[in-house]
Amino acid sequence: MKINLLVAEIGSTTTVMNAFNLTPCPSFVGQGQAPTSVAEGDVNIGIKGAIENLANNLEIDKIEYDELIATSSAAGGLRVTVHGLVFDMTVKAAKEAALGAGANIKYVTAGKLRDSDLRKIKEINPNIILIAGGVDYGERDTALYNSELIAQLDLNIPVIYAGNVENEQEVKEIFKGKNSELYVVENVYPKIDELNIEPTRVIIQNVFEKHIIHAPGMQRVRELVTGSIMPTPGAVMEASNLLYEEIGDLITIDVGGATTDVHSVTEGSEEISRILINPEPLAKRTVEGDLGVYVNMHNIVNMVGKEEILKELNISLDELEGLLINNKPIPEIELEKSFIEKLTLHAVITAVKRHAGQLRHLYGPGGKKTIAEGKDLTQVKTIIGTGGALTRLPNRINILKQISESGKGNELLPSKEAKILIDTQYIMASLGVMSKKYPEEALKLLKDTLK
16 A cells, blocks of 8 residues: 555654555545654664554555654653743743744753853753853853853754854854854844744754754664654644644643643734733743653642542542552543543643733832733634543543633633634644645644544
């Protein structure tokens, strides 16, 4: 059987293979999966296993394909350290760019680097080091100082400079002859209260694609993968951006075993923007590393409280302890599903509230003044659920409906009128990487999977 396009989603434990035909009309053909084999030293074992499983599921002997592209969160995903000048300005802008690209941000510094910071960078051994600092034609010294120290480490790690434009030539001189490959991009914070994160987001993904082949276990990935490779969270953001152009303001929520990711694409309301104290990007991603319904199950239980879980599920403490001890990646019996649904609900509400902004009231000589900080989600018209939990659990629609009902009045959350859609075929990340080359086909397939 001939397939136009295969998309491998290489996860930390499982590699999923999605098959698509692009002509005459874009269609989703089927899915296979196999254990990820990065830890065995060769990612291709898992990719081939997933292709074989796909063939079995389609009840055919062999699959031939024109192209194979991929997303990856294996080998630690895209690990980035970020170094800027002022935390709420250049550092925040650089963080937004990295998160939007699908990065796992491992370390952040503001101001001049210290010896302890340099030791930490070496210990983390990130995939990319991102340097920012200074508005254009503003403060220069901090970014130059930090560039000098990072260059002296002479690490074989790509460095992206996205700071004051006046420093560009000097930064290039600093890194000349060093092991670190340097990429210079437009300033992420060119003026006070102005974000310019898209150029940096794009270059981060390009650098990831170029250098992923150096990650342990990924060295042979290009033997099979013929096209783009993106960080999996970055691919979900790409799909969300594509949908925004078609359906308007939206939020995408991905609840996984280890983390909960929230992607929003919305300008917010004019009313809120007038009282916003710091700028927010159009497309924003946050990742909550403590909110997972498998690896981090205990975190959510402790956050909610065992007594509350017992009351919500109407079970005994012994039954709860049994669920925690015998937890499975995929729940099977009804009690396990109900338990994971409760954890998913708390993960969703907590993650969205951390992502969303809020109103604050300040009191001074002139009386009460209302300000807004953070991302305004009040204009969101569509809430999308993707990821294992929100595409498979029976009550996934009701879980997402409770986002708007959870507000206490000061949070900038979506309204109750927001439409709920589910990535029913669990292919949103695959369509995100597909959209780089085939945007029209990816959009058509997104509309098909979202129900």
